[in-house]
Amino acid sequence: MTAIELRKATKKYPGFTLGPIDLSIEQGEFFGIFGPPSSGKTSILKLILGLLSQDEGQVILSGVDCKNLEVSQRGISMVFQNLALFPHMTGRENIIFPLAERGAPEEEITNRLDSVSEVLHVSHILHKNPSQMSGGERQRIALGRALADDSRAILLDEPISALDARLRENMRVELKRLQRTNNQTFVYVSHDEEEVMAISDRVAVMIDGQIAQAGEPDVVYNYPNSIRVAEVIGTPPMNFFTGTFSADGRYFECDKLTKPIPLARKVRPGEPGTLGVRPEDIHEDAGDDSHEISISSVEPLGSHTIINAELGEQLTKIRAEGRIIKPGDHAGRVTFDQRRLHLFDKDGIRLPEGGE
Numbered sequence: 001m002t003a004i005e006l007r008k009a010t011k012k013y014p015g016f017t018l019g020p021i022d023l024s025i026e027q028g029e030f031f032g033i034f035g036p037p038s039s040g041k042t043s044i045l046k047l048i049l050g051l052l053s054q055d056e057g058q059v060i061l062s063g064v065d066c067k068n069l070e071v072s073q074r075g076i077s078m079v080f081q082n083l084a085l086f087p088h089m090t091g092r093e094n095i096i097f098p099l100a101e102r103g104a105p106e107e108e109i110t111n112r113l114d115s116v117s118e119v120l121h122v123s124h125i126l127h128k129n130p131s132q133m134s135g136g137e138r139q140r141i142a143l144g145r146a147l148a149d150d151s152r153a154i155l156l157d158e159p160i161s162a163l164d165a166r167l168r169e170n171m172r173v174e175l176k177r178l179q180r181t182n183n184q185t186f187v188y189v190s191h192d193e194e195e196v197m198a199i200s201d202r203v204a205v206m207i208d209g210q211i212a213q214a215g216e217p218d219v220v221y222n223y224p225n226s227i228r229v230a231e232v233i234g235t236p237p238m239n240f241f242t243g244t245f246s247a248d249g250r251y252f253e254c255d256k257l258t259k260p261i262p263l264a265r266k267v268r269p270g271e272p273g274t275l276g277v278r279p280e281d282i283h284e285d286a287g288d289d290s291h292e293i294s295i296s297s298v299e300p301l302g303s304h305t306i307i308n309a310e311l312g313e314q315l316t317k318i319r320a321e322g323r324i325i326k327p328g329d330h331a332g333r334v335t336f337d338q339r340r341l342h343l344f345d346k347d348g349i350r351l352p353e354g355g356e
């Protein structure tokens with residue numbers, strides 16, 4: 001069943017237009033929204049919650065058009081980026097507030113408080129006021145308030161960004177577990193692409209107020225539908241080379257490389273385009289099709305190494321699992337994994353897969 005649906009929803013601010021957005025989120029789905037700053041992520045959540053009203057289009061919750069429904073009638077909780085805890089209440093009072101407001105029985109309140117406190121590791125700070133908590137503790141209390149309430153969906157806007165890296169990783173796992181157990185619908189916004197990709201069943205990539213692509217995380221990663229999406233998914237990001245597909249369509253002739261790059265299929269003979277290759281798909285290799293690189297720096301990161309190199313005249317990032325190139329090396333040879341190339345037309349739109 002569809003829990004949240006946006007149909008051509010549009011919101012116009014001076015100088016910025018969100019939408020039109022078409023989006024469908026299923027009951028029990030963990031849906032991630034990722035995008036650069038100011039791309040419209042928070043505004044989408046506010047439309048769903050009812051804090052903003054759309055200028056055009058519809059917001060439909062469980063099949064019901066929400067046009068005339070107030071925030072409190074929508075049955076949705078939101079954890080804001082800037083928290084919004086009640087300063088005069090303790091952590092405990094903040095968490096149980098929505099339950100107490102709707103007159104939930106004492107036993108239910110206690111059970112829910114206990115279960116979210118355990119998951120969020122906040123039992124020891126329930127007696128404190130927000131002013132006596134750290135930023136991360138306040139964030140966990142705010143999460144607790146949303147999770148304890150029996151909402152049909154929870155909207156989370158950068159909910160764990162104030163936590164340190166290790167705690168963030170744990171919380172990610174716990175959030176996912178909690179969502180699965182309760183079969184709740186989560187809409188999770190973050191500018192941290194890895195976080196969104198790791199936690200979500202499906203993701204939407206927002207660029208300039210539009211959903212540029214939506215789908216399962218590995219599909220978006222492996223088949224970005226445009227250069228703009230490819231640029232924002234992946235760390236380090238994809239490398240791009242502009243040039244022309246050869247007259248027989250079997251090679252990509254890059255403006256800045258001396259050798260053409262062989263393609264696994266025939267592509268757009270004679271047309272201009274862009275070839276994208278992810279850092280992990282460039283391999284240290286001295287074979288016939290290899291290119292010489294001039295190494296600027298090598299970052300050994302334990303499990304892998306990032307090599308910053310000049311390929312032709314272009315700065316290129318290479319992720320190496322092996323140890324052929326070492327810190328202090330100045331040159332090497334690499335090839336591109338032919339099966340993992342991303343090909344885009346002159347307008348930056350991904351070329352269809354397949355062909356001879």
Ligand SMILES: Nc1ncnc2c1ncn2[C@@H]1O[C@H](COP(=O)(O)OP(=O)(O)OP(=O)(O)O)[C@@H](O)[C@H]1O
Binds near residue numbers: 040041
């Ligand atoms: N109430 C408002 N009035 C006018 N402009 C607004 C309003 N709210 C948001 N905007 C503008 O809309 C754009 C999108 O904002 P929004 O907060 O939705 O983006 P975001 O992707 O969540 O950004 P961030 O990652 O920085 O939080 C921004 O340019 C912002 O300045």
